[in-house]
Amino acid sequence: MKTASGAFLLVLLAIAPAGAATVTNKDADTAILVVVEGESRMEIAVDAGGSESICPAGCFLTTPSGDRIGLQGDENVEIINGSAVVK
């Protein structure tokens, strides 16, 4: 069982928890997102099929469809048809 405990610790160390929210663009076109994080409002372009890590500590996202959503910082967001699907 010592082996088992060791293996457990190893696995604990090996699986690093995911930090920031990940945005993946599933559309065919580049998606322009407006991210408001802290004091700054910035535009982020996510290529078709690409993904991007944003806002580790919570932010607001404006999707190409014009919808605004709040993010806590640990979500996985997919851009489908210009609007966001949070998983």
Next chain:
Amino acid sequence: MPPKFLVLLFSLGVALSVPTVFAQDAAAPVSATETAVGSAQSQASEQLNVARNELTRLTDLMQAEKSDDNRLSELKVDVDATAKKIIAISIATRPRLDEIKARLAELGDPPAENAPPEAEIVRQERERLIAERGEINALTGDAENLSIQATRLSNAITEIRRALFSNTLLQHTDINPDVLVNAGKALAIEGQALSRSLTSWVSFVWKYKRLSVLSALFLSLCAALLFLSGSYRVFSPLIRRDVKDPEPGYITRLSVAFWSTMIPTTAAGAFVLSSYFFLQSFNVLRADIAPIIAITLGVSVALLFVVTLANAVLAPGEGNWRLVRVSDVGARRLMVAIFAMTAVNSFDYLLGGISEAMGSPVVLTVVKSLFASVIIGLILMTLALIKPMVPAGAPLDGPGRPWPRFMSVLFVLTGGALIAAALAGYVGLARFIATQIVVTSAIMVTAYIGILTGKAVAKQNAFADTVVGRFLEKRYGMGQVSLDQSGLAAGLGIYALVILIFIPLILLQWGFKVADIQAGAYRLFTEIKIGSITISLVGIFAGILLFTIGFFMTRWFQRWLDGSVMARSRVDAGVRNSIKTGIGYLGVGLAGLVGISAAGLDLSSLALVAGALSLGVGFGLQNIVSNFVSGLILLVERPFKVGDWVVTGTTEGFVKRISVRATEIETFQHQSIMVPNSLFINASVGNWTHRNKLGRSDIPVVVGYDTAPRRVMDLLLEIAEAHPLVLRNPSPSAVFSAFGEATMTFELRVYVADIVNGGGVRNDLRLAIYERFRAEGIGSPFPKDVVEAVALEPVPEEPASLEVGLPAPEDAKPGATARRPRRVGVGTGGEPS
């Protein structure tokens, strides 16, 4: 600053008792029904309004408390919490937005201009949904703006605090006679004001609150005495210097120094804290008096701390308890100097506090601090003149030597710098440095002694020599190993204590505020960011804890199932073992999964690890995994179980344990052999006791040709049947197995119920055969002059372990018989393998 220590203790208690409001609170579930939806949105907008008002309030507060660093640090915590709340509010609207989007997608786009118009109801619903979507977006936009505002406010507070800190430190005041004169006037006014408010307060308290004050003091005295007497009772040998001990050991000196500083200071702290608390709650303190009382109490505790510490380290009266090697005279003078510096510094803070409470002009505080800094600088410079050093081997009560050069230079330079800074007008800086010299170095010395104590206690076998160790040995009869382990634990505990107490204290000294430290500690435990990875210590600890609990639960369940359930239901030992081991694997696996999820680790990334592992399995871990899987197959298929007598390859013996990778086999000579499990799966395994323990045991017998074979066979059968352990059914048999050159070979085959007893049975049978043949005169016809002619002499035994029960080769020992033509013998074949 000492009062902060009290505040820290108190606010820690408060923080622990007030439940934290989590962001999830705001994320109220959004119901699908329209009315609920409407209310959810109005609720969100209400919450946003609350947050907006909160932000406005905090902004006003920030403006109002621009100069109070302490308050600002608390404000920042509030602002950050509000910012989090705002995000949580907008997250709560997300499900409804998703619903709307899904419904809109179902409804489809509005028909084109020339297309046939759609049903009215559909159009209405679409319009309504689009309006609602706009509403939610507007709401989120509001939240977005508010969040920006909150972050700005938070940053502004940080900026103000930074400016405040550098202002306090580097504020410059021109020191000239006018300032001194003004300060003198202010001092006179302050003295009058102080005496007025003090006398009015005292008379007020004496007239109306006499009982409250007395009971408050009584209660807090009780608390302090309780703590003091309790800790003296428990730690008495740790605190008091034993007068009779002429040569106290290093650990004893260290621990006495550490604990005799810590315990009285903590007791005094408890007293001060509780009396302030009681006075406050009995409404005895007035707004103008409360800060004065607070700072007086705090300063006294700090003074007590430094003086006890100096006394503990220098031990001016008792040279043998001194921690540093300085002369008696030097110790006494150092003690005086330290006391003087601390007293001046404490007095400075006390007067500063009084000035602040009385609303005196700043110039007064500046001048007071100027004097204090100059005095401390002078004391530091005189420290350089003390001659405390004692050369190695010289007695402590002799004359001392001067400090080493760098020490005296350091003292003179620091003292000079203090005086220069103060006279140049940088009084804040001088005061800060003076405080650091007195208080921070005292804290650091205590922490250092604490760490030294921990280190000394944790040393091998050191703990057994301490009072606690001796007590544990006597009271609980602990052995050397466990004492040593507890020593290690005690050492680590002392380290933890030192770090937990002294790091916050030192941070407080350096201008950090309680709220900062709390927020920092909270962040340290909940989220450590390394790049984009966030690690939560609490989560990982929780995971490990859950895993441990799961592990022990599994163990307990295993034991219960094995000992109480399966033992009574007369389950076969092998099945029991298999079930037990299987449950062990299952339980540990489950505990691991639970622990990993509790640690907040993403199980999906486990897939990644598994992928990497499988590659590793392919290359390096192949053997181990194959053995592990073989072990599982062994548990399920059970070709053998614990206690079985197995033969595989060259290994033969009893199975002791089937574990993850290998099976432990104990040979007949009690040698333990670990056989990899895969060997049992891939090669053939012989098991003597698989279904039952019945087994055949053969004894070859060699007789000369002068005896009638039938007679020999009858005799053999008779002997076999007479033995109690030989089974009647299957019945024993005797066969005439081979002709030799001068001898006939017979074989007696008997069945025994437990093959493990085979060796003993064979031994008995051989003895009986020898005696019977002797009595019957079989095998002794040869002449007496043949040296080897000992009738029925058994062939020398093979090692007992190897000669059990396998059928003898057909021509047992033909060579031996050939060389001894006239011998009649009873021998065994019995060579295994």
